[in-house]
Amino acid sequence: MIVDGLAQSARFSRLSTIHSQPSTLRALLELKVAFVKPALFPATVSRSCLFVINGLGMGNSTRCHAVMEPLAEAGFQVHVLTSGNGLTYFQDKDCIESLTPMESYFYSGKDGGISGWSTLKSIHSLAKIAKTKKAQLGKLLDQFRPDVAVIDSEYSVAPLRRRGIPIVGLNTSEIIVTEYLKRRSVPRGIRSHFWFVEFSDYLFHRHYCDLVLSPFPLRTRTRHRKFKRIGLIARRAVIEKAKAAPVRGLPSPRGLRDVVFMLSGSVHASNIAFDQHQIPFQIHVVGRPGESRGNVLYHGRQMDNTGFLARADALVINGGYSAVSEAFVLGKPVFVVPVPGHAEQFVNAQLVSDLGLGFVATEADVLDQLLGMYAQDCWTGLKPRPPTFEIDGAREAAEAILSSIKGAAPEGTGTRYCTSP
Incomplete structure (x- = not known):
């Protein structure tokens, strides 16, 4: 069971207030880590989880935050590598140990919309960003090794795979592919985005993740064994x-x-x-x-x-x-x-x-x-x-992440359903 009785994590302290482990501090400062908590440097540490989050929109951050809370209550040290809005969102969240900035991907389009063709044409720019992001992730992993990594709309996973760190995806691409292909007609204007972005997203997670958690309001089957249906994730x-x-x-x-x-x-x-x-x-x-x-x-x-x-x-x-x-x-x-x-x-x-x-x-x-x-x-x-509707996805996701680490077999109870009004 996810432990409710563990003490809540202490308030964040800025890097300038931490005086122990100066060599580690210098390394973190070089990484431009936004902040860490003093508890990051005890003699013995508990299990740790790194969330790598695309911070372009706010939704990825709120979804991941909902999952971080039960993990922190179970004794996990939660670290965040993110960009854009994610940095602002997480700067005052008590459940995380450290917050580190990284470069951000982007969608291309015109007239306020999204275009798969335009995004494809930006592949060279995206490749340069990906190289920078890999370097940023690699530097962070040189300072500490998490027991598991959770990615949300991030794709620079090579440093994690080289180190043999289990990768869990929070992702809806499998749902999008399933629901899109069910429909007899779809607007022409979204087809390029589906095939170049969403279907590619599905293939990426199917190939590179050890487990992918797909939040959905109903219990339905997945397209592939790597994907696991969970309830909707809400704060x-x-x-x-x-x-x-x-x-x-x-x-x-x-x-x-x-x-x-x-x-x-x-x-x-x-x-x-x-x-x-x-x-x-x-x-x-x-x-x-x-x-x-x-x-x-x-x-x-x-x-x-x-x-x-x-x-x-x-x-x-x-x-x-x-x-x-x-x-x-x-x-x-x-x-x-x-x-x-x-x-x-x-x-x-x-x-x-x-x-x-x-x-x-x-x-x-x-x-x-x-x-x-x-x-x-x-x-x-x-x-x-x-x-x-199934709405207990945050707890289910936390339990799946715990179970992805050998030797963990958590159980838990929570609010599984909400009744439609």
């Missing part, structure tokens, strides 16, 4: 807020008071033209700067958006899997605006519609859809939901 704070909310059905559209537009975390977040509509309820825009007017309030970039999620009567989100997962946990009506040309976000949006959680929209029509349903006081076209 602990989101699950707690969902539990604390009164059990009730969906609000009627006319009952909407607060609608949260959570278009944050990625450089490809959507732009919605609010000034062209009369808004009868309050809209909270999270992740975008702007001038608040009337019923539209801008809250800018938020590292912790759980308060907004809890107060929302309905959500408008992009199609990132972490945002979609937390929408499933909260059980509120959702409008998903997938980034144009992004195959994964297209599939995620279709899942939301197919499983009765909400609707697929675009930047141009999302307000028209929402206001039209408000005027009719009807969630037009909403499909029936399954009775329950």
